[in-house]
Amino acid sequence: MKIGIIGTGNVGSALGKGWASQGHKVVFGTRQPEGEKVQKLLAEVGEGVTAVPIPDAIQQSDIIVLATPWNAASDVAHAVTNWRGKIVIDATNPIAPGLQLAVGHTTSAAEQLATFLPGASVVKAFNTTGAENMLDPLYDGDPITMFICGDDADAKNTVTELAETLGFDVADVGGLEAARLIEPMAMVWITLAMKQGLGRNIAFKLVRR
Ligand SMILES: NC(=O)c1ccc[n+]([C@@H]2O[C@H](COP(=O)([O-])OP(=O)(O)OC[C@H]3O[C@@H](n4cnc5c(N)ncnc54)[C@H](OP(=O)(O)O)[C@@H]3O)[C@@H](O)[C@H]2O)c1
Incomplete structure (x- = not known):
């Protein structure tokens, strides 16, 4: 399956x-796609990875990751007219000035995104930890946790496999409405890392016994 980021x-x-x-x-x-930043990224990532305009990436891919600022989500959603059958991973955090949730607590970015994408299966994931942890999710050799949610069990299984491939332990928090919980979790991470001075080498880990 091709992943469009x-x-x-x-x-x-x-x-x-x-x-x-x-x-x-x-x-x-x-x-x-032809810009210097993107060409440098392609050179770092290695052979076989391409960069194309946003509508082309969506059309070519089975799985789409939204990794833009939240305020670009609507534009990305409207870049193509047909989202049917796509799995869309929403990694955004809807951050407003003052570290507030732009969408409040009675809805979520993920739920709003789903309304923009009829026929797609939206899964919230990759929003509760820093980008550095996505490249290296092991702390003392143990995987940190990626919290996900969504209404489509098959889509969540696919996203779970993709997160596990990167080295995460995955915790399924429930239906897409649980993004109302997962998005504020990201604000906890950001507050600890930035405001409380712990820095970016921190992560959430669910422990079990
Ligand atoms: N940084 C983190 O550690 C972290 C962790 C978890 C979640 N998040 C969330 O993930 C999202 C991305 O964060 P980031 O740190 O990767 O942001 P970033 O470094 O600013 O990158 C966002 C990318 O989105 C694209 N973009 C920006 N405005 C756009 C627009 N109007 N239309 C289409 N594409 C646009 C740009 O790519 P092009 O220039 O190539 O188009 C840009 O490089 C945010 O919602 C953030 O809250 C961030």
Whole structure:
């Protein structure tokens, strides 16, 4: 299955590098496929990975990762008219000034995104940890946890496999409405890392016994 990653910033490039290194087919969807930043990224990721305009990446891919600022989500959603059958991984955090959730607590970015994408299966994932952890999710040799949610069990299984391929332990928090919990979790990570001074080498881990 081909993975289309929309956005070539911290998250998009980390996920693209990770999956490409595990032999997955990756295409970046970007506003500037020929730009210097994207060409440098392609050189780093290695052979077989391409960069194309956003509508082309969506059309070519079975799985799409939204790795853009939340305020670009609507534009990306409207870049193509047919999302039927696609798995869409929403990695965004809807951050407003003052570290607030732009969508509040009675809905979520993921649920709003799903309304833009009729026929697609939206899975929230890769939003609760820093991009560096996506490239290296082991702490003292133990995997950190990736919290996911979504309404389509098959889509969640696919996303679970993709997260495990990168080295994460996966915790399924439930239906897409659980993004109302997972998105504020990201604010906890950001607050600890940035405001409380712990830095970016921190991660959530679910322990079990
Ligand atoms: N940084 C983290 O550690 C982290 C962790 C978890 C989740 N997140 C969330 O993941 C998302 C991406 O974060 P990031 O740190 O990777 O951001 P970033 O480094 O700023 O990259 C975002 C990318 O999105 C694309 N983009 C920006 N504006 C766009 C627009 N109007 N239309 C289409 N594409 C646009 C750009 O790619 P092109 O220039 O190639 O088009 C840009 O490189 C955000 O929602 C963030 O909250 C971030």
